[in-house]
Amino acid sequence: xxxxxxxxxxxxxxxxxxxxxxxxxxxxxxxxxxxxxxxxxxxxxxxxxxxxxxxxxxxxxxxxxxxxxxxxxxxxxxxxxxxxxxxxxxxxxxxxxxxxxxxxxxxxxxxxx
Amino acid sequence: xxxxxxxxxxxxxxxxxxxxxxxxxxxxxxxxxxxxxxxxxxxxxxxxxxxxxxxxxxxxxxxxxxxxxxxxxxxxxxxxxxxxxxxxxxxxxxxxxxxxxxxxxxxxxxxxxxxxxxxxxxxxxxxxxxxxxxxxxxxxxxxxxxxxxxxxxxxxxxxxxxxxxxxxxxxxxxxxxxxxxxxxxxxxxxxxxxxxxxxxxxxxxxxxxxxxxxxxxxxxxxxxxxxxxxxxxxxxxxxxxxxxxxxxxxxxxxxxxxxxxxxxxxxxxxxxxxxxxxxxxxxxxxxxxxxxxxxxxxxxxxxxxxxxxxxxxxxxxxxxxxxxxxxxxxxxxxxxxxxxxxxxxxxxxxxxxxxxxxxxxxxxxxxxxxxxxxxxxxxxxxxxxxxxxxxxxxxxxxxxxxxxxxxxxxxxxxxxxxxxxxxxxxxxxxxxxxxxxxxxxxxxxxxxxxxxxxxxxxxxxxxxxxxxxxxxxxxxxxxxxxxxxxxxxxxxxxxxx
Numbered sequence: 360x361x362x363x364x365x366x367x368x369x370x371x372x373x374x375x376x377x378x379x380x381x382x383x384x385x386x387x388x389x390x391x392x393x394x395x396x397x398x399x400x401x402x403x404x405x406x407x408x409x410x411x412x413x414x415x416x417x418x419x420x421x422x423x424x425x426x427x428x429x430x431x432x433x434x435x436x437x438x439x440x441x442x443x444x445x446x447x448x449x450x451x452x453x454x455x456x457x458x459x460x461x462x463x464x465x466x467x468x469x470x471x472x
Numbered sequence: 473x474x475x476x477x478x479x480x481x482x483x484x485x486x487x488x489x490x491x492x493x494x495x496x497x498x499x500x501x502x503x504x505x506x507x508x509x510x511x512x513x514x515x516x517x518x519x520x521x522x523x524x525x526x527x528x529x530x531x532x533x534x535x536x537x538x539x540x541x542x543x544x545x546x547x548x549x550x551x552x553x554x555x556x557x558x559x560x561x562x563x564x565x566x567x568x569x570x571x572x573x574x575x576x577x578x579x580x581x582x583x584x585x586x587x588x589x590x591x592x593x594x595x596x597x598x599x600x601x602x603x604x605x606x607x608x609x610x611x612x613x614x615x616x617x618x619x620x621x622x623x624x625x626x627x628x629x630x631x632x633x634x635x636x637x638x639x640x641x642x643x644x645x646x647x648x649x650x651x652x653x654x655x656x657x658x659x660x661x662x663x664x665x666x667x668x669x670x671x672x673x674x675x676x677x678x679x680x681x682x683x684x685x686x687x688x689x690x691x692x693x694x695x696x697x698x699x700x701x702x703x704x705x706x707x708x709x710x711x712x713x714x715x716x717x718x719x720x721x722x723x724x725x726x727x728x729x730x731x732x733x734x735x736x737x738x739x740x741x742x743x744x745x746x747x748x749x750x751x752x753x754x755x756x757x758x759x760x761x762x763x764x765x766x767x768x769x770x771x772x773x774x775x776x777x778x779x780x781x782x783x784x785x786x787x788x789x790x791x792x793x794x795x796x797x798x799x800x801x802x803x804x805x806x807x808x809x810x811x812x813x814x815x816x817x818x819x820x821x822x823x824x825x826x827x828x829x830x831x832x833x834x835x836x837x838x839x840x841x842x843x844x845x846x847x848x849x850x851x852x853x854x855x856x857x858x859x860x861x862x863x864x865x866x867x868x869x870x871x872x873x874x875x876x877x878x879x880x881x882x883x884x885x886x887x888x889x890x891x892x893x894x895x896x897x898x899x900x901x902x903x904x905x906x907x908x909x910x911x912x913x914x915x916x917x918x919x920x921x922x923x924x925x926x927x928x929x930x931x932x933x934x935x936x937x938x939x940x941x942x943x944x945x946x947x948x949x950x951x952x953x954x955x956x957x958x959x960x961x962x963x964x965x966x967x968x969x
Contacts, residue, residue, distance in 0.1 A: 379638070384634065391645075395648075445615065452630060465631045
């Protein structure tokens with residue numbers, strides 16, 4: 360089971376790399392959020408997927424699932440959500456001000472002031 | 473009680489101030505007052521904390537009273553205390569400087585709250601004792617810095633801001649990957665606990681070297697080390713001066729701090745390899761920074777490349793990880809935060825007064841501004857490390873330690889870099905303040921009393937810091953101990969278990 364999720368994380372990170380290397384700003388932003396999903400999946404796998412009961416304290420249960428990776432992922436998801444929202448706003452602003460969503464055109468010093 | 477509240481103040485105070493300002497709304501005058509008062513309070517609290525830590529040793533707060541390896545702990549050792557004090561001083565002067573330079577529109581659109589949230593994140597990253605919590609605080613100050621770098625929406629800011637965002641988001645994701653590996657090896661996130669677990673660990677430690685390389689990649693991107701500095705000169709030159717000063721003085725230094733902390737606590741098993749990589753990268757950073765500093769006459773660019781040189785020098789000190797090296801690196805780190813702020817603020821004054829970025833277009837400014845001229849001269853001497861000024865003592869220890877460890881080439885590169893720093897900064901001084909301008913310069917009529925107060929204030933802080941080096945030595949000795957003797961950092965866990 361771990362092997363499958365690790366391979367899945369690898370595929371996600373590979374496709375994210377492909378997207379980030381493209382020239383369109385929107386694709387880069389999608390790539391960044393796919394990258395974060397791949398990373399979250401990997402954190403989940405690092406705590407071992409199935410190894411016991413729910414992590415609620417009980418005398419009868421001796422093996423628990425590790426609850427920590429899930430807490431970490433929750434935090435990381437919130438952060439990447441905020442980042443995606445901000446970068447989409449930035450994309451809109453960039454498109455309005457610079458008139459392009461192609462990173463090829465986003466170089467040199469624009470002469471506005 | 474004191475040890476519970478005091479370590480939290482540098483995180484709570486700016487956060488609270490930021491939230492209060494959000495509720496005040498788009499009114500710059502109350503924002504100014506709140507942020508200046510917060511700055512003063514933070515300087516006071518941080519100075520008292522340095523004294524308290526010096527007398528009583530490391531302060532530890534366990535958030536919600538969860539005992540140490542399980543909950544999040546805030547560890548306020550001497551390193552954190554000194555860095556927080558410097559951050560507070562830098563922030564206070566930059567806030568004062570912003571009153572007359574950032575512009576009414578930016579002030580209206582929540583410039584000061586963003587500065588406060590950034591300081592929250594920076595102080596949090598300095599003080600936290602939990603590696604995942606450090607990641608969260610990294611994201612807090614990075615998110616605020618994305619807003620600051622694009623605030624005002626000039627074209628150059630949007631263009632460079634987007635690159636800055638993508639580079640940092642990718643490297644943050646790698647930080648998470650490194651954390652995931654680290655967690656799967658050690659099963660802990662508390663930095664002190666990871667240190668103890670790794671020093672008793674007898675399994676396969678090759679994976680630790682891989683984690684070390686992932687962490688180098690992450691923090692080198694944030695700090696602007698050699699192959700990964702490509703975003704820095706462009707992005708840092710885009711926003712207005714107070715924001716550049718904040719970024720240049722504080723953001724890169726958090727990366728340096730994170731490198732020093734993780735490489736002293738976690739990656740000590742194969743120090744021969746990992747610390748060599750670090751040393752090599754640091755030296756290449758110095759060389760790249762020197763080339764940049766020589767190549768430009770744009771004043772902002774010269775100082776930005778000087779940041780790279782300084783970071784290289786500090787990392788050389790930390791990569792030695794011995795007594796002299798870490799004292800020197802710690803001292804130089806604090807010195808560089810202060811002096812880079814001072815230089816950025818002085819150059820900002822020149823740029824605001826003349827409207828020109830390029831030193832080659834200027835000349836003869838010493839007639840109109842003798843005070844700024846001589847202050848700049850003092851700052852330049854301090855940056856290059858001429859003896860009574862603070863740059864000297866840090867470099868002395870770093871070079872001594874490099875020779876002791878048989879890295880003569882590293883020591884010589886550090887020494888030669890001082891010459892190039894001196895040349896590049898004197899180039900600005902001579903071109904701006906001496907001679908006659910090629911074309912007559914029209915000086916802009918700006919209100920500048922607060923600009924001068926902040927800039928001269930920072931240079932005075934730097935000079936006092938240099939003159940009291942002898943007095944401060946035991947403090948820095950104590951700070952360096954957490955690096956070269958990491959068990960002094962992790963022994964707060966002993967009292968808990």
